[in-house]
Amino acid sequence: MEFRTVLTTCPYCGCGCGLLLEVLDGKLIGTLPSKTSPVNEGKLCVKGWTVHEFVISPNRLTKPLVRQAETFDESSWDRALDLAATRLKEIKGKYGPDSIAVLTSAKCTNEENYLLQKFTRAAIGTNNIDHCARL
């Protein structure tokens, strides 16, 4: 028997509220706001309160999907990443780097956002990098 709470950061928006995932025998059973997080001091919004629900949702995507004409086909990561790299190279070669824009997310960590702007500027060669919070 094991019950513990795992301290983590809410993945929904850029606030970064501290929350506790309640874990009973390895199963996720609930969410509580962290009282000791300096960000949210024991409070959460309706989305934060229900974080555990999407983790265990049967609708959750667990594999990459590649868009075909009308459908999304399940794919391996290797195949999906190869396809993305090939198409980005093709587009950049044909129309130039400024034909590509990258939109990143508040759900990422600072480090992931840094990596993505570095990739956009250094690998693709454009300043077209923005963030979902300005959508």
Place this chain on the structure above:
Amino acid sequence: MSQKIREHVQKLLAEKKIKGFLGLREENGHIFPHLFCDPEELKHLSSGDKRKPGDARYPLNQILIRLAIEYPQETFAVLIRGCDERGLSELFKWKQLLKERVIPIGIGCPDELAKACECEKPFPDCLVDGPKGEKTDSQKVAHINQMAIEDRLRLWKKEFDRCIKCLGCRNVCPMCFCKQCTLEEANLIDTGEIPPANPSFHLVRAIHMAGRCIDCGLCEEACPAGIPLRTLYKKVADIVSEEFGYKTGFSEDEKSPFNIIEVK
């Protein structure tokens, strides 16, 4: 955390009287609920005080219900303050927990916390450590009581107007154990509206707190909009006390006027 509590729990675990102790754990500057099954872990035990006394309390009884559902044959010990003991007493009456499967480990609240809570009884009878503090009358309820009825409605409507319907007050509540909740019943409470129907949303919850609320104050602490929910539910408790002569959670033997189950 006091050595007394640690030793008490250590003994219960060693004698195999409990499967685990549901309490608070402090690690890396954070305090969170934890089920202590290994005596070695008890060095991390916390009473829930971070910057001030009791500012890192959690709904342990709510978690205890989950454990009891999963392990109905096991006995658990649980960290208990005065309010939590009142909660246990009601949860036994409402058949959410079995008294013989729960060993309460009581701590008394320091004066600062008892006063901030305006607590009627800031210590449990199962006191293992901590002070036996005195009752504090609620100034906040007294303030409401001296207001004219229409001013009160105006005040509460203004407070409820800030509600973002996070449902945190219900989610954190150790006494909210219903499987279906009126607050999520679309026929009664319209969906897709912020703030939710004012004042019915909050008054529905307030009415449902009659005979249930044990004045732990976790709802008010969880409210991102700073609505003084504790004052509202204290007032509800006063009405229950005046109208039915019933003080929620203060007696294990007295039948609740809101419960059809007879107490043995």
